[in-house]
Amino acid sequence: MAFWDFLRPLTQQAIEIDFYTRIIVFVLSAAMFAVSLLAFRKSKSRKLMFVSIAFFLFALKWAFKIADLFISPGEFFHRAAENLVELLILASLFIAIFKK
Numbered sequence: 001m002a003f004w005d006f007l008r009p010l011t012q013q014a015i016e017i018d019f020y021t022r023i024i025v026f027v028l029s030a031a032m033f034a035v036s037l038l039a040f041r042k043s044k045s046r047k048l049m050f051v052s053i054a055f056f057l058f059a060l061k062w063a064f065k066i067a068d069l070f071i072s073p074g075e076f077f078h079r080a081a082e083n084l085v086e087l088l089i090l091a092s093l094f095i096a097i098f099k100k
Contacts, residue, residue: 019069024068026062048088054089061085 014021033055040048064077064085 056091
């Protein structure tokens with residue numbers, strides 16, 4: 001028995017609710033994008049602009065992950081493309097934190 005075998009039931013449960021999890025994460029990230037965009041429009045802060053970009057990319061990534069379920073499961077939004085989007089999200093947040 002491997003050390004990580006205790007995680008198998010949890011993994012199976014996560015697989016069973018994957019579709020709903022994707023929808024929830026997409027809705028929450030889109031809502032965070034909307035809130036950050038409203039905050040940016042009010043304050044015109046460049047930092048908030050980069051935070052808004054990060055949440056937009058996050059919502060876009062999850063929209064693609066949902067589309068991936070219907071268009072071509074596992075092939076529409078390749079893992080390498082997801083990694084690139086995550087890199088852009090992190091870069092946006094990095095700029096937002098360290099921008100003067």
